[in-house]
Amino acid sequence: MNLFDVYPLFDIAIDKGLGCKVWDDKGQEYLDLYGGHAVISVGHAHPHYVEAISNQVAKLGFYSNSVQNPLQKELARRLGKACGYEDYQLFLINSGAEANENAMKLASFYNGRTRILSIEKAFHGRTSLAVEATANPKIIAPINANGHVTYLPINDIEAWKAEIEKDDVCACIIECIQGVGGIRMVEADFLQQLKTICEAHNTVLICDEIQCGYGRSGKFFAHQHLGVKPDMITVAKGICNGFPMGGVLISPKFTPIYGQLGTTFGGNHLGCAGALAVLDIIEQENLVDNAAKVGAYLIDALKQMQKENSHIVDVRGEGLMIGVELDIPYKEPRTRLIKEQHCFTGCSGTNVIRLLPPLCLSMDQAKDFIERFKAVI
Numbered sequence: 001m002n003l004f005d006v007y008p009l010f011d012i013a014i015d016k017g018l019g020c021k022v023w024d025d026k027g028q029e030y031l032d033l034y035g036g037h038a039v040i041s042v043g044h045a046h047p048h049y050v051e052a053i054s055n056q057v058a059k060l061g062f063y064s065n066s067v068q069n070p071l072q073k074e075l076a077r078r079l080g081k082a083c084g085y086e087d088y089q090l091f092l093i094n095s096g097a098e099a100n101e102n103a104m105k106l107a108s109f110y111n112g113r114t115r116i117l118s119i120e121k122a123f124h125g126r127t128s129l130a131v132e133a134t135a136n137p138k139i140i141a142p143i144n145a146n147g148h149v150t151y152l153p154i155n156d157i158e159a160w161k162a163e164i165e166k167d168d169v170c171a172c173i174i175e176c177i178q179g180v181g182g183i184r185m186v187e188a189d190f191l192q193q194l195k196t197i198c199e200a201h202n203t204v205l206i207c208d209e210i211q212c213g214y215g216r217s218g219k220f221f222a223h224q225h226l227g228v229k230p231d232m233i234t235v236a237k238g239i240c241n242g243f244p245m246g247g248v249l250i251s252p253k254f255t256p257i258y259g260q261l262g263t264t265f266g267g268n269h270l271g272c273a274g275a276l277a278v279l280d281i282i283e284q285e286n287l288v289d290n291a292a293k294v295g296a297y298l299i300d301a302l303k304q305m306q307k308e309n310s311h312i313v314d315v316r317g318e319g320l321m322i323g324v325e326l327d328i329p330y331k332e333p334r335t336r337l338i339k340e341q342h343c344f345t346g347c348s349g350t351n352v353i354r355l356l357p358p359l360c361l362s363m364d365q366a367k368d369f370i371e372r373f374k375a376v377i
Protein backbone atom coordinates (compact mmCIF):
# COMPACT_ATOMS: atom_id res chain seq x y z
CA MET A 1 0.00 0.00 0.00
CA ASN A 2 1.19 3.56 -0.74
CA LEU A 3 0.61 6.55 1.47
CA PHE A 4 -2.18 8.88 0.37
CA ASP A 5 0.04 11.57 -1.11
CA VAL A 6 -1.34 14.85 0.27
CA TYR A 7 1.82 16.39 1.72
CA PRO A 8 4.54 18.14 -0.36
CA LEU A 9 7.55 16.81 1.56
CA PHE A 10 11.16 17.85 2.04
CA ASP A 11 13.41 14.90 1.32
CA ILE A 12 14.54 14.70 4.96
CA ALA A 13 13.62 12.15 7.64
CA ILE A 14 13.95 13.50 11.17
CA ASP A 15 15.20 10.78 13.43
CA LYS A 16 15.80 12.33 16.83
CA GLY A 17 15.56 15.60 18.70
CA LEU A 18 16.82 17.31 21.83
CA GLY A 19 15.74 20.73 23.06
CA CYS A 20 15.66 23.04 20.01
CA LYS A 21 17.71 20.72 17.79
CA VAL A 22 16.79 17.79 15.58
CA TRP A 23 18.90 15.32 13.61
CA ASP A 24 18.10 13.54 10.37
CA ASP A 25 18.69 9.84 9.71
CA LYS A 26 22.11 10.64 8.24
CA GLY A 27 23.20 12.37 11.44
CA GLN A 28 22.90 15.97 10.17
CA GLU A 29 22.00 18.41 12.96
CA TYR A 30 19.35 21.15 12.41
CA LEU A 31 18.32 24.17 14.48
CA ASP A 32 14.55 23.94 14.92
CA LEU A 33 12.75 27.28 14.55
CA TYR A 34 9.59 25.42 13.48
CA GLY A 35 8.87 23.11 16.42
CA GLY A 36 7.15 20.60 14.12
CA HIS A 37 4.53 23.30 13.37
CA ALA A 38 4.31 24.99 16.80
CA VAL A 39 3.81 21.65 18.53
CA ILE A 40 7.05 21.26 20.49
CA SER A 41 6.57 23.54 23.48
CA VAL A 42 9.08 22.34 26.09
CA GLY A 43 11.73 21.06 23.68
CA HIS A 44 12.33 17.71 22.01
CA ALA A 45 12.86 14.69 24.29
CA HIS A 46 12.86 16.69 27.52
CA PRO A 47 13.98 14.18 30.20
CA HIS A 48 11.12 15.01 32.61
CA TYR A 49 8.54 14.57 29.84
CA VAL A 50 10.17 11.33 28.64
CA GLU A 51 10.17 9.95 32.19
CA ALA A 52 6.53 10.92 32.84
CA ILE A 53 5.29 9.37 29.58
CA SER A 54 7.46 6.25 30.00
CA ASN A 55 6.31 5.66 33.58
CA GLN A 56 2.67 6.16 32.67
CA VAL A 57 2.68 3.87 29.63
CA ALA A 58 4.37 1.17 31.71
CA LYS A 59 1.54 1.50 34.26
CA LEU A 60 -1.62 2.31 32.28
CA GLY A 61 -1.75 3.97 28.87
CA PHE A 62 -5.48 4.13 28.44
CA TYR A 63 -8.77 3.43 30.09
CA SER A 64 -12.13 4.78 28.99
CA ASN A 65 -14.00 7.91 30.06
CA SER A 66 -16.52 5.72 31.90
CA VAL A 67 -14.37 5.57 35.03
CA GLN A 68 -12.74 8.19 37.26
CA ASN A 69 -9.44 9.51 35.89
CA PRO A 70 -7.64 11.49 38.62
CA LEU A 71 -4.99 12.59 36.08
CA GLN A 72 -7.66 14.54 34.14
CA LYS A 73 -8.79 16.32 37.32
CA GLU A 74 -5.20 17.15 38.21
CA LEU A 75 -4.57 18.47 34.69
CA ALA A 76 -7.68 20.69 34.89
CA ARG A 77 -6.54 22.02 38.28
CA ARG A 78 -2.96 22.67 37.17
CA LEU A 79 -3.92 24.21 33.80
CA GLY A 80 -6.51 26.48 35.46
CA LYS A 81 -3.81 27.72 37.83
CA ALA A 82 -1.14 28.13 35.13
CA CYS A 83 -3.32 30.22 32.82
CA GLY A 84 -5.43 32.05 35.42
CA TYR A 85 -8.78 30.43 34.53
CA GLU A 86 -9.35 28.44 37.71
CA ASP A 87 -13.14 28.81 37.51
CA TYR A 88 -13.33 27.42 33.93
CA GLN A 89 -14.08 23.77 33.06
CA LEU A 90 -11.93 21.54 30.84
CA PHE A 91 -13.07 19.15 28.11
CA LEU A 92 -10.28 17.03 26.63
CA ILE A 93 -10.03 15.69 23.08
CA ASN A 94 -7.24 14.71 20.67
CA SER A 95 -6.58 17.54 18.21
CA GLY A 96 -7.06 21.21 17.44
CA ALA A 97 -9.85 20.68 14.93
CA GLU A 98 -11.76 18.59 17.48
CA ALA A 99 -11.30 21.32 20.09
CA ASN A 100 -12.85 23.92 17.78
CA GLU A 101 -15.56 21.50 16.62
CA ASN A 102 -16.61 20.87 20.22
CA ALA A 103 -16.42 24.55 21.19
CA MET A 104 -18.70 25.60 18.33
CA LYS A 105 -21.02 22.65 19.01
CA LEU A 106 -21.31 23.64 22.67
CA ALA A 107 -21.96 27.26 21.68
CA SER A 108 -24.80 26.07 19.45
CA PHE A 109 -26.29 23.89 22.20
CA TYR A 110 -26.07 26.95 24.46
CA ASN A 111 -27.89 29.55 22.36
CA GLY A 112 -29.64 27.35 19.78
CA ARG A 113 -28.11 29.24 16.83
CA THR A 114 -26.22 28.08 13.73
CA ARG A 115 -24.22 31.06 12.39
CA ILE A 116 -20.48 31.46 12.97
CA LEU A 117 -18.35 34.56 12.34
CA SER A 118 -14.72 33.95 11.47
CA ILE A 119 -11.83 36.18 10.35
CA GLU A 120 -10.65 36.32 6.72
CA LYS A 121 -7.57 34.05 6.30
CA ALA A 122 -8.50 32.13 9.48
CA PHE A 123 -7.44 28.52 9.99
CA HIS A 124 -9.38 26.42 12.51
CA GLY A 125 -8.82 22.83 11.36
CA ARG A 126 -10.04 20.35 8.78
CA THR A 127 -13.10 18.63 10.27
CA SER A 128 -16.68 19.53 9.40
CA LEU A 129 -17.51 22.88 11.05
CA ALA A 130 -13.86 23.69 11.86
CA VAL A 131 -13.00 23.55 8.15
CA GLU A 132 -16.06 25.60 7.27
CA ALA A 133 -14.78 28.25 9.70
CA THR A 134 -11.42 28.09 7.89
CA ALA A 135 -11.34 30.81 5.24
CA ASN A 136 -9.81 28.68 2.49
CA PRO A 137 -12.26 27.42 -0.17
CA LYS A 138 -9.66 24.94 -1.49
CA ILE A 139 -9.98 22.72 1.60
CA ILE A 140 -13.75 23.06 2.17
CA ALA A 141 -15.39 20.03 0.52
CA PRO A 142 -18.91 20.48 -0.88
CA ILE A 143 -20.27 18.44 2.05
CA ASN A 144 -18.74 20.97 4.47
CA ALA A 145 -19.95 24.07 2.63
CA ASN A 146 -23.15 24.46 4.61
CA GLY A 147 -23.39 28.24 4.79
CA HIS A 148 -22.89 28.48 8.55
CA VAL A 149 -19.91 30.82 8.37
CA THR A 150 -19.43 34.47 7.43
CA TYR A 151 -15.78 35.60 7.08
CA LEU A 152 -15.11 39.20 8.10
CA PRO A 153 -12.06 41.48 7.92
CA ILE A 154 -9.70 41.44 10.90
CA ASN A 155 -10.14 44.38 13.33
CA ASP A 156 -13.13 45.87 11.44
CA ILE A 157 -15.48 46.18 14.40
CA GLU A 158 -18.31 47.81 12.42
CA ALA A 159 -18.49 44.80 10.07
CA TRP A 160 -18.67 42.39 13.04
CA LYS A 161 -21.19 44.54 14.92
CA ALA A 162 -23.51 44.68 11.91
CA GLU A 163 -23.66 40.85 11.78
CA ILE A 164 -23.97 40.26 15.54
CA GLU A 165 -26.80 42.80 15.80
CA LYS A 166 -28.90 40.50 13.60
CA ASP A 167 -29.25 38.40 16.80
CA ASP A 168 -28.68 35.10 15.02
CA VAL A 169 -24.92 34.65 15.47
CA CYS A 170 -24.02 31.56 17.51
CA ALA A 171 -20.30 32.27 17.98
CA CYS A 172 -17.34 34.34 16.87
CA ILE A 173 -14.14 32.31 16.57
CA ILE A 174 -10.89 34.27 16.69
CA GLU A 175 -7.16 33.51 16.52
CA CYS A 176 -5.67 36.52 18.33
CA ILE A 177 -2.50 35.95 16.32
CA GLN A 178 -3.34 34.26 13.03
CA GLY A 179 -0.91 31.46 12.26
CA VAL A 180 -1.65 30.06 8.81
CA GLY A 181 -3.04 33.52 7.92
CA GLY A 182 0.48 34.98 8.16
CA ILE A 183 0.93 36.25 11.75
CA ARG A 184 -1.83 38.86 11.59
CA MET A 185 -2.65 40.33 14.97
CA VAL A 186 -6.04 41.13 16.48
CA GLU A 187 -6.07 44.55 18.18
CA ALA A 188 -7.08 45.06 21.82
CA ASP A 189 -9.70 47.66 21.02
CA PHE A 190 -11.36 45.36 18.48
CA LEU A 191 -11.48 42.35 20.81
CA GLN A 192 -12.71 44.37 23.78
CA GLN A 193 -15.54 45.89 21.74
CA LEU A 194 -16.33 42.50 20.20
CA LYS A 195 -16.67 40.92 23.66
CA THR A 196 -19.10 43.66 24.77
CA ILE A 197 -21.22 43.27 21.62
CA CYS A 198 -21.19 39.46 21.93
CA GLU A 199 -22.37 39.68 25.54
CA ALA A 200 -25.20 42.05 24.64
CA HIS A 201 -26.45 39.67 21.92
CA ASN A 202 -25.91 36.28 23.61
CA THR A 203 -23.20 35.39 21.07
CA VAL A 204 -20.37 33.16 22.31
CA LEU A 205 -16.76 34.37 21.97
CA ILE A 206 -14.28 31.56 21.26
CA CYS A 207 -10.52 32.22 21.16
CA ASP A 208 -8.62 29.60 19.16
CA GLU A 209 -5.31 29.43 21.05
CA ILE A 210 -4.21 26.23 19.35
CA GLN A 211 -1.17 27.85 17.75
CA CYS A 212 -0.77 31.18 19.59
CA GLY A 213 -1.50 29.79 23.08
CA TYR A 214 0.23 27.75 25.74
CA GLY A 215 2.95 30.33 26.36
CA ARG A 216 3.97 30.93 22.77
CA SER A 217 3.08 34.64 22.69
CA GLY A 218 4.96 35.43 25.91
CA LYS A 219 1.77 35.24 28.01
CA PHE A 220 0.00 31.96 28.66
CA PHE A 221 -2.68 32.95 26.13
CA ALA A 222 -2.37 35.48 23.30
CA HIS A 223 -5.74 37.05 24.18
CA GLN A 224 -4.28 37.93 27.60
CA HIS A 225 -2.28 40.68 25.84
CA LEU A 226 -5.64 42.18 24.82
CA GLY A 227 -7.51 42.37 28.13
CA VAL A 228 -10.50 40.14 27.28
CA LYS A 229 -11.84 36.90 28.80
CA PRO A 230 -13.38 34.71 26.08
CA ASP A 231 -16.27 32.34 26.83
CA MET A 232 -14.26 29.40 25.51
CA ILE A 233 -10.59 28.87 24.71
CA THR A 234 -9.36 26.04 22.50
CA VAL A 235 -5.90 24.50 22.91
CA ALA A 236 -3.90 21.67 21.28
CA LYS A 237 -0.37 21.58 19.73
CA GLY A 238 1.92 22.55 22.67
CA ILE A 239 -0.32 21.07 25.39
CA CYS A 240 1.44 17.70 25.23
CA ASN A 241 4.63 18.48 23.29
CA GLY A 242 3.74 16.24 20.35
CA PHE A 243 1.49 13.62 21.87
CA PRO A 244 -1.94 14.25 20.25
CA MET A 245 -4.16 16.15 22.65
CA GLY A 246 -6.61 19.04 22.56
CA GLY A 247 -8.78 20.84 25.07
CA VAL A 248 -11.62 23.31 25.42
CA LEU A 249 -11.57 25.65 28.42
CA ILE A 250 -15.21 26.48 29.13
CA SER A 251 -16.52 29.39 31.21
CA PRO A 252 -18.77 28.65 34.19
CA LYS A 253 -21.79 30.02 32.29
CA PHE A 254 -21.99 26.70 30.37
CA THR A 255 -23.63 23.85 32.25
CA PRO A 256 -22.40 20.37 31.34
CA ILE A 257 -25.03 17.82 30.34
CA TYR A 258 -24.22 14.09 30.50
CA GLY A 259 -23.57 12.66 27.05
CA GLN A 260 -23.76 15.98 25.15
CA LEU A 261 -20.02 15.88 24.39
CA GLY A 262 -17.81 12.80 24.46
CA THR A 263 -14.79 11.00 23.02
CA THR A 264 -13.07 7.62 23.22
CA PHE A 265 -9.43 8.68 23.38
CA GLY A 266 -9.67 12.25 24.71
CA GLY A 267 -8.08 12.80 28.12
CA ASN A 268 -6.43 9.37 28.20
CA HIS A 269 -4.00 8.56 30.99
CA LEU A 270 -0.90 8.74 28.82
CA GLY A 271 -1.78 12.15 27.37
CA CYS A 272 -2.65 13.56 30.79
CA ALA A 273 0.68 12.38 32.25
CA GLY A 274 2.50 14.06 29.34
CA ALA A 275 0.46 17.27 29.66
CA LEU A 276 1.16 17.45 33.40
CA ALA A 277 4.88 17.07 32.70
CA VAL A 278 4.64 19.88 30.11
CA LEU A 279 3.10 22.18 32.75
CA ASP A 280 5.84 21.20 35.24
CA ILE A 281 8.53 22.15 32.72
CA ILE A 282 6.82 25.38 31.63
CA GLU A 283 6.73 26.43 35.28
CA GLN A 284 10.14 25.18 36.41
CA GLU A 285 11.97 26.64 33.42
CA ASN A 286 9.89 29.86 33.20
CA LEU A 287 9.21 29.13 29.54
CA VAL A 288 6.47 31.74 29.14
CA ASP A 289 8.89 34.45 30.26
CA ASN A 290 11.59 32.92 28.06
CA ALA A 291 9.25 33.11 25.04
CA ALA A 292 8.64 36.80 25.81
CA LYS A 293 12.34 37.58 26.27
CA VAL A 294 13.85 35.62 23.38
CA GLY A 295 10.91 36.57 21.14
CA ALA A 296 11.45 40.28 21.85
CA TYR A 297 15.13 39.87 20.95
CA LEU A 298 14.29 38.08 17.68
CA ILE A 299 11.65 40.64 16.65
CA ASP A 300 14.07 43.45 17.38
CA ALA A 301 16.95 41.79 15.48
CA LEU A 302 14.67 41.06 12.51
CA LYS A 303 13.46 44.67 12.47
CA GLN A 304 17.11 45.76 12.41
CA MET A 305 17.66 43.42 9.48
CA GLN A 306 14.65 44.96 7.74
CA LYS A 307 16.42 48.36 7.79
CA GLU A 308 19.37 46.87 5.93
CA ASN A 309 17.63 44.35 3.69
CA SER A 310 15.05 45.43 1.13
CA HIS A 311 13.61 41.90 0.81
CA ILE A 312 12.10 42.16 4.33
CA VAL A 313 8.83 44.06 4.05
CA ASP A 314 7.42 43.56 7.55
CA VAL A 315 8.15 41.79 10.85
CA ARG A 316 5.10 40.87 12.95
CA GLY A 317 4.40 38.82 16.01
CA GLU A 318 4.54 38.41 19.75
CA GLY A 319 6.85 36.16 21.77
CA LEU A 320 7.98 33.12 19.79
CA MET A 321 5.32 33.44 17.10
CA ILE A 322 6.89 35.63 14.45
CA GLY A 323 6.22 36.34 10.79
CA VAL A 324 8.77 37.84 8.42
CA GLU A 325 7.04 39.08 5.29
CA LEU A 326 9.26 39.17 2.20
CA ASP A 327 8.91 40.88 -1.17
CA ILE A 328 9.85 37.57 -2.78
CA PRO A 329 8.37 34.07 -2.39
CA TYR A 330 9.56 32.39 0.83
CA LYS A 331 10.38 29.20 -1.08
CA GLU A 332 14.01 29.86 -1.98
CA PRO A 333 15.23 31.38 1.32
CA ARG A 334 13.33 28.77 3.35
CA THR A 335 14.74 25.90 1.30
CA ARG A 336 18.25 27.36 1.56
CA LEU A 337 17.80 27.72 5.31
CA ILE A 338 17.13 23.99 5.49
CA LYS A 339 19.61 22.72 2.90
CA GLU A 340 22.56 25.12 3.44
CA GLN A 341 22.05 26.49 6.94
CA HIS A 342 20.43 23.40 8.45
CA CYS A 343 17.63 25.33 10.08
CA PHE A 344 13.89 24.60 9.98
CA THR A 345 11.33 27.41 9.81
CA GLY A 346 7.63 27.55 8.96
CA CYS A 347 5.88 29.60 6.29
CA SER A 348 2.52 31.22 5.45
CA GLY A 349 0.86 32.15 2.18
CA THR A 350 3.46 32.71 -0.51
CA ASN A 351 5.90 35.16 1.08
CA VAL A 352 5.92 34.90 4.88
CA ILE A 353 8.56 32.98 6.86
CA ARG A 354 6.99 31.88 10.13
CA LEU A 355 9.04 31.21 13.28
CA LEU A 356 7.48 28.82 15.79
CA PRO A 357 10.40 27.39 17.81
CA PRO A 358 10.16 25.43 21.04
CA LEU A 359 9.59 27.83 23.95
CA CYS A 360 13.02 26.92 25.38
CA LEU A 361 14.91 28.60 22.51
CA SER A 362 17.98 30.23 24.10
CA MET A 363 19.35 33.69 23.34
CA ASP A 364 22.43 32.07 21.78
CA GLN A 365 20.24 29.95 19.50
CA ALA A 366 18.21 33.04 18.56
CA LYS A 367 21.45 34.89 17.66
CA ASP A 368 22.63 31.84 15.73
CA PHE A 369 19.35 31.85 13.76
CA ILE A 370 19.74 35.52 12.82
CA GLU A 371 23.20 34.76 11.38
CA ARG A 372 21.85 31.79 9.41
CA PHE A 373 18.93 33.88 8.13
CA LYS A 374 21.26 36.70 7.03
CA ALA A 375 23.16 34.17 4.92
CA VAL A 376 20.09 33.35 2.79
CA ILE A 377 18.27 36.66 2.42
Ligand SMILES: Cc1ncc(COP(=O)(O)O)c(C=O)c1O
Nearest residue numbers: 095096097123124125179210211
Ligand atom coordinates in the same frame (compact mmCIF):
# COMPACT_ATOMS: atom_id res chain seq x y z
C1 LIG B 1 -5.05 28.11 14.90
C2 LIG B 1 -5.27 26.65 14.59
N1 LIG B 1 -6.46 26.10 14.86
C3 LIG B 1 -6.70 24.80 14.61
C4 LIG B 1 -5.73 23.98 14.07
C5 LIG B 1 -6.04 22.53 13.79
O1 LIG B 1 -5.33 21.71 14.66
P1 LIG B 1 -5.15 20.16 14.31
O2 LIG B 1 -4.29 20.07 13.10
O3 LIG B 1 -4.53 19.58 15.56
O4 LIG B 1 -6.52 19.61 14.07
C6 LIG B 1 -4.47 24.53 13.75
C7 LIG B 1 -3.42 23.69 13.12
O5 LIG B 1 -2.47 24.15 12.54
C8 LIG B 1 -4.24 25.90 14.01
O6 LIG B 1 -3.06 26.47 13.71
